[in-house]
Amino acid sequence: MPLIFISSESKNSRRQLAEDLAKKLGYGCLCREDLIEEATKAGIPVGKLEVAMIKSPAMSERLARQKERYIAFITAALCERAMEGNFVYHGRAGHLLLQGISHIIKVRLVVTQETRIAEAMTQLKLGRDKAVGYVKDVDEDIERWVRYFYGVNRDKPGQYDVAVNLENMSLSNASAMLCYMAELPDFRPTPASLRALENRSLEARARKKLALDPQTENTDLKVRAENGVVTVTYMPRQPGVAQIIPEVLAGLAGCKEVMCTMATTNILWVQEKFDPHCEAFHQLNQIAQRWDAAIELVRFTVPPDLENVFGGTYVEVDQSAEQALAGTSNQFTAEPPKAEYNGGIEDDVESDKVKDVGGVSDTIQELVNIGRSGGAHTIRGNFHTLLSVIRGDVKYSLIVLGDLFLSKSHETQVRLTRELGGYLAERVGVPVITSDELQKKYLVGKKQFLKMLLYSAAVAALYLVIFFAQGPLLPFLGDTEHMQQRIIRMVAIFLFIPVVAYLYGTVTSLFLKFLKFE
């Protein structure tokens, strides 16, 4: 049976609905206020954090750490409860904490403004005008909290499975409808969704452990977990933490391996088949070294019978990562084999060796060797499914689309890749390029060297002209008597300055790229 997460700004209504629903389904019931109490007891200043986030969103390092800590705590608590049994959760935006898990029904509960005003008048003993102002303020605060905390607009319908409007429906009928919905096969737990929940649980527990340990509490870490392998990325300014992280995470239940990667940002590489010896890998590695970036792999395939590549029906998500390290295989299988963790030591017997579908294992192993691994996923579905793997809390700087849609004709491949690029660029807000463009846009070769020489010559010529012509130039620059001179000077400066900045800026940028300093 699925878990049910109800989000609403009306505390009363969401509580009533959740409790009724939990009673009907025989579930436990959990609310935001319980979790906040637990978090506060654990030393997270939730009230202070909430005020700071709502009042002004400028994120200091300290505030960002507290936010990460809070999210890790709440997510870990939710995952722990989910492992114990089913429950109904109600809060403001709980649906955003465990995204991408298909056996959670995400409900948006809409309550009329009048009901909320009446509630405020009764509970807080306010006059109507004050109650109206109070409800408006609460709405704005919740809106800000969700926007700054999760980076989304809570009114976007795509993030919920269902919206229940209580204007024309009773609470009891809404509850009955959700009971029926919970019986639907679409929301039953699948091996993939349970694995995704396990991953999120491990990730949150690892983050929580790091946040609570005095050695790592003041560091900026990003944690991802896939199949027992925890990948922790840390900032270049905190290099000493790499040795401490494995010590802190030692003994964490479910953690088979800890990998630490120094990175300030992630590069997402989407491709159908990976090969650690290909040119794109070599080029991406060069860029990642310059940017202090981790490379995150996504093996993305589209089912041949898929009609709408952009969105619509959720097809299938199977996440697998670092199988080479974990020594397990779960590619597209209903039940993943329960192989024992072997620390990466394989038997000599060939038949036991896992088949590396799509080259993900070999490529991720190579990235681990060079200290650039940002984890890996295998996705099968449409563009929307792919988008679900791109998380808002990870700072991406570049998305690279490699060879995709291999079962289609060349023309279709080109078209679909272009459409996917546009789709992702619009939604993620980072540059999206194809692997063919890497050299041209981000690397330096013969062409870039020639360009640098050419631009340098142009810059030198411009500087020589200006500095050898100072005699006639200065009276022209300082003349205030002739209208014509003044107009020409204005236009000349307006046109000349950007040209110099562009030419010399390009020369400098290329020169530093040659020095691998970016």
Added chain:
Amino acid sequence: MEHVAGEYFIHLDLYVALQVILLGFIGGTLSGFIGSGGAFFMTPGMMNLGVQGVVAVGSNIAHKFGKAMVGSRKHGEMGNVDKKLALFLVLTSYAGIWLAVWINSKLFAGGGGGEHGAPKGAGANLYISIVFITILSVVALSMLRDVMRTAKDEGMGPSRKISEFLSRLRLPPMIYFKVADVKVSLWVLMMVGLATGYLAGTIGVGGFIGVPAMIYVFGIPTAVAAGTELYLAMFMGAWGAVNYAWQGFVDIRLTMLMYLGSLLGIYIGAYGVKVVNEVYIRLVTGLIIIICALSRGVAIPMYLRQLGYVNMDPAFDTYFNGASKVLLFLAGFGGVAVILFHVFRAHRRRRSIQVVMEYAKT
């Protein structure tokens, strides 16, 4: 300093040219590190080299125009530019720039002019210096106070009393900005645009007002605020450059020499941000800015004497100017040395990690 052609353009020899390039490099490095324009260092630096304040501002704003154009393109690619917001701000900022240019030109024409041995433009120099000191002191003291509060573990960040008040002001009409995802009152927008333009036109550092206002008053994410400000700076720079060019106060030679240093420095400063923690960045920035303000303060008696407000031997001008120059370069060199130290240490560490990785592979 010898002035040529139209009285107020300095004579450029190799020594002076190298100093301007160095100013550009230090300004660019600080700019990349702090995330705001480096004009707070370059403008007074040029004034110390004998450039008229109004020419230093004019040449700097022209420098800002080209630099912002190159930078905003990268921010645009990352989706960090709200063009609609920039458009609203730019309209009022033009009024602010126009006002600043008008005041500077009037003071330049009126102040000094030969009495008391004063070079022309002493009035404008004094005015620019006072605005500089006021703004830089407020910014630096706020930064240093934040650092102290963080060190004492008080609060979560900068004080937000004023911004909270302004952000609660919901004077209609409210305008929605899609990229930044905020609603802002037109009147607040106009106020911020005017102040940003005025400061950009007067001292060339509109970003000191624009970015914090966008973050704290409008509630815009930091990356979008920085990208939008840079986009706005491109238009403000263009408008300022054109206005100052009309008045004959843009020395294109200085602008070009500054580019030689600044465009290189920006990359180094920006790299520094990746390898230095935020509190340390604020501390270094605060100290640099406060010393820059102090440096301008030391030059004030010289302008007061030139305007006849203070009786002092003109021979002292050299000492005041020298002391001001020493303080400014101390701030610049000190700041850049700290940044370069961290940048090269991180670069070397990164290389050694790569060597270890390569060794492990083989």
